[in-house]
Amino acid sequence: MIREEVQQLVFSLLLLPSLFLFIFSSKANAKSVIEPCSSSDSCTSLLSYNLPWDSKLSEIAYRFQVNISDVLASNSIDPTPALSWDLIMPAKSMVKVPISCPCVDGIRRSMSTIYTVRAADNVSSISEGYGGLVSAEQIRIANGVSVKNPVTGGQGLVIPLPCTCFNNSNNGATTVYMSHVVQSGESLGSIGAEYGTTVSNLEGINGLGQPQVDPGDILAVPLPACSSANLNWRNESLIVPNGSFALTANNCIKCSCRQSDLSLQCSPSGIVASCSHLQCKGSNLFIGDVYEKPTALGCNVTACNYRGHFGRKIFRSLVNSSHIQCSGNGSHAIVSPCPSSSSTNINLSPSQSPSPSPFSASIQPVGIDASNATNKHNTSIASDTRLLSEGCILSLLVLQLVLYFLC
Known part of the structure; x- marks a missing residue:
């Protein structure tokens, strides 16, 4: 029922001139951006993954079910040494994870990551493993998990991850968008300074009425990019x-x-x-x-x-x-x-x-x-x-x- 209500809200949004909406989830009023869509095309998007614990790059690639070479490339790590696959990234460090961003049920989101439940898992611990990119409630809704239908060992769960395309453009410049989970102590100003953009640009992209964000909010951050469009x-x-x-x-x-x-x-x-x-x-x-x-x-x-x-x-x-x-x-x-x-x-x-x-x-x-x-x-x-x-x-x-x- 909740999923149907969300879909109805999204489709009604398509009738408005706005291209996006900042919504509130039931967990700590965390905000995230939704990009409505109506076509089957997709783009390459990025996730700003803050590691909850020490992880090898190969483990991160497996967790998000992406190619290890693409993770190395997104983080400018030389793929030539074999040791780069086993490079250990410390907890709380940030790793850029490339994902495909298709149109699913009228909104942009990635549904291709499947997590295999282990014996000691629950939806909260699974959510924690993805560094705040997905909430426990979102996992429950996407997989029909409830008290009467709990997760079981060996079960495969769909992990709905945020992503945005916005036509790979920002004020006419080629852009790749990254979903960034706001950390404690961060502000729009500090995030903009880190990624080379302005507060007003972040406000406009994310549909914010005021320059206020809280820990756990997920922002779409524009990253300037190179394109082969004019290279024949x-x-x-x-x-x-x-x-x-x-x-x-x-x-x-x-x-x-x-x-x-x-x-x-x-x-x-x-x-x-x-x-x-x-x-x-x-x-x-x-x-x-x-x-x-x-x-x-x-x-x-x-x-x-x-x-x-x-x-x-x-x-x-x-x-x-x-x-x-x-x-x-x-x-x-x-x-x-x-x-x-x-x-x-x-x-x-x-x-x-x-x-x-x-x-x-x-x-x-x-x-x-x-x-x-x-x-x-x-x-x-x-x-x-x-x-x-x-x-x-x-x-x-x-x-x-x-x-x-x-x-």
Whole structure:
């Protein structure tokens, strides 16, 4: 009956111009934001999970039934070391947990987490394990738990978790929303300062009539994000919160959101051994590599950019541009008797490791089958220390010998 009344309230809200509502639960008058919806689309959302006790990252991933690599990415933890899976996070620390936020019964919420009841559990202890993101009453309502129908060991309970999408936008800027449980001593001002937003913005997003929140309230907090919307990717779109990264293309590619300009920077992840060469056709550059050539008029820049994936195929392309001066972040050839970057239509077979002399080629994305070859790209070598190709080195040695004998 309660669930039907809540649904009726939500659907009546859809008739109003407001897009959200702050409601009160029966437990300590805790408030949370509800986003009405009417379509089946979903978005990636975040949970601000305050750990009730010491937990390994792998245990947290299991608790919320999400991929451990996605938890590492959301918290900017290097996924390469195997020890990162067993990293122990202390109690009361905050971990960002990525979840899918679909439309369920007219409102945004995640219902995909299933908790298996243990012998000593009750709904209150289960609620405590999720750090205040769900109340005991919400668990009871979602699963029909009552005095006559108590939880039993081995039973699977649906855990309704908060989430918001708001079209991944905040005042026109790409945004990922995080559900944050207000802690004792926090205010809208302190929360806004921590996440780089204003009190008025938090008030508007959460429909607050006054800047007053209490411990246990759940706020939707906007996090600036990078988007692939304007990058001409094929069959893929990606939104990455500021300061974090995402793994894509079967974990072969790592795309980070650069804080300085909110742009996506993609390169080989280095955690999958079965990826293909990831090399741009007609060059010695791999995805993420940048080659800069100083000229009398400025700097010519050639970059090998990620262009999305489809199934086991990875797309990439060369992009050429000119700048007033070189940034110093790309590879530079000081002395090179090899053909210059102005050469065209030179077809090279994939090299075993990247080298710094790119050759211009078609900028159309080229698909490669990631299942046919092994990735030989050593990601531990920085792009600004790329070695000259073997042919270039040999030519340079011959030139030096000739000069020696002439002298």
